Amino acid sequence: MQLTAPATSDTGKRDTDGMAVASFVLGLLGLLVLNVFLGPVAITLATIALWRGTTRPGRAYLGLGLGVADLLVLVAFMQADNTVSWSL
Template sequence: MPTRPATAEADRTAVASFVLGLLGLLLFNLVLGPLAIALAAFALHRGTTRPGRARLGLALGLADLAVLAATMTAGHGTLFRLG
């Protein structure tokens, strides 16, 4: 049974959210975290057949922002320590 184009697009968006959230834990969490959150919300709103993957992307996006906050707190408000 073929899926509708909107559902297939939502499924791809859910997977992209998960992948970007996972990558955001390691690199560019300032950019990839909010992007993962937005894509997960879009996928859930569009009715993806992979809601678990979209929720994981949402959770990982939030974790990206938590890692960013912890990094900035540990560095006294900076991302890089000079000197």
């Protein structure tokens, strides 16, 4: 008796590719608005996409970097204003 791997669909890969692109877009958007929320979301989506084996790892790494940058921008503005939130 030979065991074979179950058939996989392209749906899983498309979902992870979508997560990679979403992390990039949300990380980029988070540099401008809502970085306290969008930064961690971008980091989470990028990590999940990389963990699941996306075919777009570059976008996932960019989303991860931008998510971290979102949080660094938030910390910089918090230090400058001595507040938890900031505005332009």
